[in-house]
Amino acid sequence: MSGRGSAGVGEVADAADSAGSLARMLQILELFTEQEPVWSTAELINALDTSRSTGYRYIKTLHDAGLLTTVRNGYYSLGPRIIEMDLQIRQTDPLLLASQGVLEDLVENVGHSALLLTAFRDSVLCIGECRAPQSPANRFSRGQRRPMFQGAGSKVILAHLPHHRLKAIYPRHLEEIERAGLGTNWSEFRKSLGEIKKNGYLLTKGEFNPGVYGVAAPILTDQKTAVGSVGVAWDENVRDINVEQAIHAVKQAANTISRRLAESQGQS
Structure with missing residues (x-):
């Protein structure tokens, strides 16, 4: 033995x-x-x-x-x-498939560029984009990563991560979380995320590029955890933006992608 x-x-x-x-x-x-x-x-x-x-x-x-x-x-x-694997992802990734046409509709409805993000390690990754005419190039493109604690698209994902994952993330990024204004302790951190969850979206300004607004909403599973987010961005000097309309359009886009994901998983 x-x-x-x-x-x-x-x-x-x-x-x-x-x-x-x-x-x-x-x-x-x-x-x-x-x-x-x-x-x-x-x-x-x-x-x-x-x-x-x-x-x-x-x-x-x-x-x-x-x-x-x-x-x-x-x-x-x-x-x-x-490159071959990237093509396969573009053709088969459930989140990308569920978002087909949605980003284009967002650009048409809001008039500004739209992005699709997903969580990757302790960061977010851009996996889809639709640029509005004459929008700045390479502001945030497919394949680029950003911290989980800055920007609307990042924070709405963070707010909807499972509790056990947040417990693992928090001690690794105490200083970043505090600098992002998300709290100086675990209780404040959870409260900040709770406010984002309650609102169902987040509007930020200048967290990556000075004078740039962003609004994003989470793409959720049936368990109400985030698999990604969708959002739009515009410069502060833009005068044709209706912020309330943009928020409504982004939340509607996120709901559409969430519903399509649920339907595709139910069929599998």
């Missing part, structure tokens, strides 16, 4: 080592950014702080999977498999 117990401990240790190795290998992909899109083999191995043999094995595995591609001898960038 002790032999079986020892084997079990060994298997658990092996599984932990394997998971840790996989996590370290995937960390390579995190190194590639807009500012540093190309890395040499030596730079990757140094950044991982691992042995050369392990580093070479990681790079070869990612290259064989198409997640890295060779730019020139010994230099790599992100690979074509990622």
